[in-house]
Amino acid sequence: MLDIKLIRENPEKINELLKRRNSELSVDEVLEIDRQRRDIQGKADNLRAERKNISLQVGQLKKEGKDTTEIQDNVRKIGEEIKELEEKETDLNEKQKSLLLNLPNTPDETTPVGHDESANAVVKTVGDIPQKSFQPKSHWEIGLELDLLDFERGVKISESRFTIYKGKGAKLERAIINFFLDTHTLDHGYTEILPPYLVNSASMTGTGQLPKFKQDMYKCEEEDLYLIPTAEVPVTNIYANEILKEEDLPVYMAAYTPCFRREAGSAGKDTRGLIRQHQFNKVELVKLCMPEFSDEEHEKLTCNAERMLEMLGLPYRRIGLCTGDIGFSAQKCYDLEVWLPSSESYREISSCSNFGDYQARRAGIRYRSKISGKPEFVHTINGSGLAVGRTFAAILENFQTEDGSILIPKVLQKYFGAEIIRS
């Protein structure tokens, strides 16, 4: 959520920043509502003060045994006026809140300006693309041949975009999860979190999935609960509506969770394989920090995610997303893309974003500043470290041999318990 005070003071600047995302966006309407709201609030405040004073007098007069029916009639009229104004106030408050909740974050000054992904910048490319002497197979072919994945029965027991991991496939998935979690907790200083996979609408609003992206999520019919689309939601909201101590910051958290997405707008896209599933595993990194450190922390978190790819020996590149391509709540975002030999292309395997105070303001995550003594909003940062299913696919494709076996990366061997999956 954008700061209404900032909008009031600097509407042209905010409008300019929002236009970098999309020319339709503007703060003009919310500014007008805000003006009306403050006007009503002032009037209501004055009337409430008046009623309070007169009511106190009524108490006094009654004690003295005087008749107060006339005054009471007058105050009752004031009360009616107040009620009317309060209805308008509530209305305008909700309107303003809703407008603010539907405005995206403003992009960071360092975010490249552009309308779509064609304006994204390749920041760096790491690792050599393997030159194979044979035609590499897709991960779904390999997965079927080695009996690691069962797509058809996944569909049978659920629906399309649900897959069963089986035998060594299930174990490899689990090995990847454990490798990620151990490395982030032991080497990078994150605290492991195992959060709920169902969260309420307040949490979904806190991180920015609601109200705009309701159609992307699975919702429980009987309760105010949604299946998480990413661990970002439960983990960031752990400290919602709290005031942390400055010395508690930065908070580093790493969480493995399954993620659930309806993929509503993706019909026909990536229909084969593990790339786009309704349910997938992910290890997510989440940081809360003081505003002055968020750029630095964002870079560090991105490096923590990159290190997973480097340790696994997977070729990848880092993309700086442009203003038209960054997520709704983000002010700056890097995507990490892993090389997939079968399609001869890079595919997103991690998305590392700095949200500034946008999520913190929505979720009410603050810390007490030692300098001002006042509560200030933290900055939130998160990124995949990494998407597990896509890592699984990348390993199958990048480390396949000509005879159809899979060479397990060195760092995974102790988790997997073998060096190779033989055909």
Added chain:
RNA sequence: GGAGAGGUGGCCGAGCGGCUUAAGGCGGCACCCUGCUAAGGUGUUAUGUGGGCAACUGCAUCGAGGGUUCGAAUCCCUCCCUCUCCGCCA
């Protein structure tokens, strides 16, 4: 799911229609005193949202939302959550 008891400031806890500007305590902070330490003294200590350059000041907030009343932390209704017992259950 059934029955009962509760939800008050950072924490404990009083208040059950106007004397609350939420008592008192603990903790925190500042200062004072005591030749160290311990103890003691004084003051201060919420959040949000308006107005004002500022000092300052209005309003709101006692789990949430409605209602009754001139006036609600206090009375009524609905919901949420916590605890205890019973039932069910991995």
